[in-house]
Amino acid sequence: MARILLLFTHPVLEKSRVHREFLKQIPRHDAITFHDLYETYPDFLIDVHKEKRLLLEHDIILFQFPFYWYSAPALLKHWMELVLEHGWAYGKKGTALSGKTWMNIITCGGSFEAYQPQGKNRRTVEEFCYQFEQSAHLCNMNYRNPYVIYGTHRLDTEMIQTEAIKYRQLLLNLLTEEPVTLNTLQI
Amino acid sequence: MDQSSFLYQALVYLTAAVVLVPLAKKAGLGSVLGYLVAGMVIGPAFLNLVGDSSDVMHAAEFGVVLMLFVIGLELEPRLLWKMRKPILGLGGLQVLCTMAIVMVLAMTMGYDWKISLAIGMIVAPSSTAIVLQTLQEKGLMKSEAGQSSFSVLLFQDIAVIPMLAILPLLGSGPTSPTNGSHQSSAWIDHQPAWIQTLLVLGAVVFIIFAGRKLVRPLLRMVAAARVREVFTATALLLVIGITLLMTQVGLSPALGTFLAGVVLADSEYRHELESDIEPFKGMLLGLFFIAIGASINFQLLMNLPVLLLGIVLGLMIVKGLVLFLLGRFFRLGTDQNLLFSLGLCQVGEFAFVLLSFSRQEQLISNEITDLIMAAVALSMALTPILFLLFERIIQPRVGTKQALEKAPDSIHEKNPVIIAGFGHFGNTVGRFLRANGIGCTVLDIDSDRVDFLRKFGFNVYYGDASRHDLLHAAGAADAKIILITIGDNEKRLEMIETIKKHFPHLQMMVRAADRTDAYDQMNAGMLHIYRENLDSSLRMGVDTLRLMGRRTYTATRAAQTFLRYDELAMKKLSSIRDPKQYINISREFIDELERIIQTDTHASDIGQQKGWDEESLIEEMKNPG
Numbered sequence: 001m002a003r004i005l006l007l008f009t010h011p012v013l014e015k016s017r018v019h020r021e022f023l024k025q026i027p028r029h030d031a032i033t034f035h036d037l038y039e040t041y042p043d044f045l046i047d048v049h050k051e052k053r054l055l056l057e058h059d060i061i062l063f064q065f066p067f068y069w070y071s072a073p074a075l076l077k078h079w080m081e082l083v084l085e086h087g088w089a090y091g092k093k094g095t096a097l098s099g100k101t102w103m104n105i106i107t108c109g110g111s112f113e114a115y116q117p118q119g120k121n122r123r124t125v126e127e128f129c130y131q132f133e134q135s136a137h138l139c140n141m142n143y144r145n146p147y148v149i150y151g152t153h154r155l156d157t158e159m160i161q162t163e164a165i166k167y168r169q170l171l172l173n174l175l176t177e178e179p180v181t182l183n184t185l186q187i
Numbered sequence: 188m189d190q191s192s193f194l195y196q197a198l199v200y201l202t203a204a205v206v207l208v209p210l211a212k213k214a215g216l217g218s219v220l221g222y223l224v225a226g227m228v229i230g231p232a233f234l235n236l237v238g239d240s241s242d243v244m245h246a247a248e249f250g251v252v253l254m255l256f257v258i259g260l261e262l263e264p265r266l267l268w269k270m271r272k273p274i275l276g277l278g279g280l281q282v283l284c285t286m287a288i289v290m291v292l293a294m295t296m297g298y299d300w301k302i303s304l305a306i307g308m309i310v311a312p313s314s315t316a317i318v319l320q321t322l323q324e325k326g327l328m329k330s331e332a333g334q335s336s337f338s339v340l341l342f343q344d345i346a347v348i349p350m351l352a353i354l355p356l357l358g359s360g361p362t363s364p365t366n367g368s369h370q371s372s373a374w375i376d377h378q379p380a381w382i383q384t385l386l387v388l389g390a391v392v393f394i395i396f397a398g399r400k401l402v403r404p405l406l407r408m409v410a411a412a413r414v415r416e417v418f419t420a421t422a423l424l425l426v427i428g429i430t431l432l433m434t435q436v437g438l439s440p441a442l443g444t445f446l447a448g449v450v451l452a453d454s455e456y457r458h459e460l461e462s463d464i465e466p467f468k469g470m471l472l473g474l475f476f477i478a479i480g481a482s483i484n485f486q487l488l489m490n491l492p493v494l495l496l497g498i499v500l501g502l503m504i505v506k507g508l509v510l511f512l513l514g515r516f517f518r519l520g521t522d523q524n525l526l527f528s529l530g531l532c533q534v535g536e537f538a539f540v541l542l543s544f545s546r547q548e549q550l551i552s553n554e555i556t557d558l559i560m561a562a563v564a565l566s567m568a569l570t571p572i573l574f575l576l577f578e579r580i581i582q583p584r585v586g587t588k589q590a591l592e593k594a595p596d597s598i599h600e601k602n603p604v605i606i607a608g609f610g611h612f613g614n615t616v617g618r619f620l621r622a623n624g625i626g627c628t629v630l631d632i633d634s635d636r637v638d639f640l641r642k643f644g645f646n647v648y649y650g651d652a653s654r655h656d657l658l659h660a661a662g663a664a665d666a667k668i669i670l671i672t673i674g675d676n677e678k679r680l681e682m683i684e685t686i687k688k689h690f691p692h693l694q695m696m697v698r699a700a701d702r703t704d705a706y707d708q709m710n711a712g713m714l715h716i717y718r719e720n721l722d723s724s725l726r727m728g729v730d731t732l733r734l735m736g737r738r739t740y741t742a743t744r745a746a747q748t749f750l751r752y753d754e755l756a757m758k759k760l761s762s763i764r765d766p767k768q769y770i771n772i773s774r775e776f777i778d779e780l781e782r783i784i785q786t787d788t789h790a791s792d793i794g795q796q797k798g799w800d801e802e803s804l805i806e807e808m809k810n811p812g
Contacts, residue, residue, distance in 0.1 A: 109801060
């Protein structure tokens with residue numbers, strides 16, 4: 001059974017209908033750790049030591065956030081800058097995250113069509129996520145294509161419920177995966 | 188009006204000082220020369236306004252006593268240790284060589300070796316008052332020459348003590364009661380010399396013991412009462428007590444108070460004592476110099492002009508040469524060495540003290556005493572002229588100039604930040620700055636706290652932070668920022684005015700108890716105002732919002748927004764506020780609150796963040812086109 005770290009990043013959760021419903025559907029399970037970055041670090045003062053320990057204790061790292069300006073909210077970028085240290089996460093001696101899984105869970109206001117070459121955003125979400133893919137690669141992590149919920153602006157309550165159930169199923173499926181064998185406890 | 192009446196005398200002396208000292212300073216001659224000239228003008232030689240000045244001289248000698256007390260206070264053991272090499276080497280050699288050469292010269296002129304030695308001791312010290320003041324006025328204290336001068340002067344100050352102890356041993360016998368300016372014919376005058384010497388040592392031991400075991404607890408008690416003038420009174424009482432005690436056992440009061448000063452130098456009340464005594468010392472020293480000016484025997488000068496001038500020049504040349512050679516030996520640059528040896532080649536005010544002492548001992552005849560006294564005064568009078576000479580003529584022509592800002596590990600280095608008040612508010616800022624490697628000098632009025640902080644190695648000055656002399660002692664002239672964190676608003680405003688006046692370069696950060704204080708401080712022109720409870724009450728608000736279920740980040744942003752808004756509103760309200768219309772404070776507070784709350788309705792406008800707001804976007808998607 002894989003251990004999952006759910007790094008949740010949303011500056012205004014109170015305004016998000018989708019994420020609020022999603023969070024309610026997270027299975028209560030010892031192997032799932034929910035970590036709310038904006039709630040923990042309202043002043044952006046990230047406890048790097050604690051974050052590194054959390055990363056080491058899990059096999060699958062899920063980054064859940066709304067897609068702002070084709071990227072993650074500011075705090076997640078801030079988190080990457082501070083936590084993914086050279087010599088720890090990447091570089092010659094940076095092997096702490098080797099073999100772990102990186103996967104984004106992204107909600108987009110725009111529709112699937114809008115994120116197509118012919119759509120108004122002209123690129124797919126996968127393409128926009130190239131920065132994360134490359135970051136994971138640099139850290140020797142297994143990058144998975146993002147799990148994307150499109151068109152959240154048009155979802156009604158019922159549709160959000162359906163999405164939330166699917167989200168729950170995703171987490172349950174990930175739980176059943178094999179843990180990373182290579183786990184060096186290095187901070 | 189009776190000529191000898193006290194008020195008339197005071198009028199003459201003060202007028203002379205008030206008129207001539209500023210003139211002398213303006214002419215670049217320094218205040219000591221100003222006092223001397225003032226004395227000459229009112230003395231018998233010119234206006235003859237004061238008659239016999241010896242009474243005044245006698246009273247003014249107390250100024251020397253006070254000066255020695257302050258010198259003692261300034262002798263920090265730590266500082267002495269740090270400068271032991273130049274003090275002992277340069278200073279020690281200067282005193283010994285000068286003494287030896289002058290003694291040999293006097294002996295070749297046919298004087299007894301005892302008198303020669305006494306004369307050597309009398310002329311060896313230079314004038315601390317003139318030289319330090321001149322160096323400070325010219326900003327030369329941190330230069331090589333300034334530091335060397337300081338070391339030599341320091342050694343001379345200390346050397347006066349053994350000199351005062353040795354002089355009685357050279358004396359030709361017991362003093363007759365009718366002679367000498369000191370009133371009491373103490374019983375020890377009738378004792379053999381070796382008993383007198385024992386008594387000197389005994390008195391020294393007593394003062395050291397009393398200073399440690401009796402005076403400190405007394406000062407602590409008085410300080411705890413927090414009545415400033417009583418502290419001043421205690422300081423004066425201390426000095427006068429020692430003076431009387433010393434006179435009683437036939438010792439120099441100056442010696443006693445100097446010792447007391449040294450004993451108290453490492454006590455927490457050092458700066459307080461120093462700045463309390465300072466004004467008295469300054470006034471009386473001024474008086475002392477005036478009296479000396481008035482007592483210069485012009486008749487003698489007229490009768491023996493060549494001899495007198497010969498003595499003056501001879502002394503200055505001998506002293507100057509010794510200094511110059513020592514400066515060479517201690518590797519001073521040429522121009523620095525010239526400044527050093529020209530600056531210190533006069534005979535100092537200690538000569539007057541030693542002279543009056545030796546006159547009591549009947550060691551030196553009155554005629555020689557008068558001659559030396561006139562010579563000393565003249566050499567002192569020439570000093571500012573020598574400084575001018577150096578500045579205008581010598582320095583522009585001689586060798587390399589040294590950047591005065593150099594000497595990085597100088598002991599006078601001050602902290603860039605001063606914290607006035609280390610209570611609830613100040614200590615948090617202070618600890619924060621210290622943790623981040625910013626050197627802070629602390630001023631505090633609470634003696635217990637001062638003791639405590641000193642134990643932890645803080646640089647703490649004890650006393651009333653609104654006094655400019657204390658601020659000066661704490662290094663306000665060199666500091667960049669001062670944090671005014673004392674608890675009393677009146678005092679804070681007083682401090683602001685003092686600093687604006689005396690240290691206009693200092694950036695002020697001010698604590699305010701509430702909005703009313705903040706308004707006062709705004710009116711005083713303050714830009715950095717910190718209301719005591721603002722941040723913590725907002726933090727309380729943040730946590731309350733969280734407990735009410737709001738997101739932490741949202742609550743935090745709300746508080747940040749509110750803080751900024753509140754500062755803005757403060758500025759706006761301060762401009763429409765008219766404090767005169769309020770008779771009672773609570774009415775003012777309520778009215779103020781009313782205005783604030785009315786403005787608060789706009790707070791949410793300021794805080795609104797449209798960047799994360801998707802409603803208009805959703806609206807647009809629903810109604811395309």
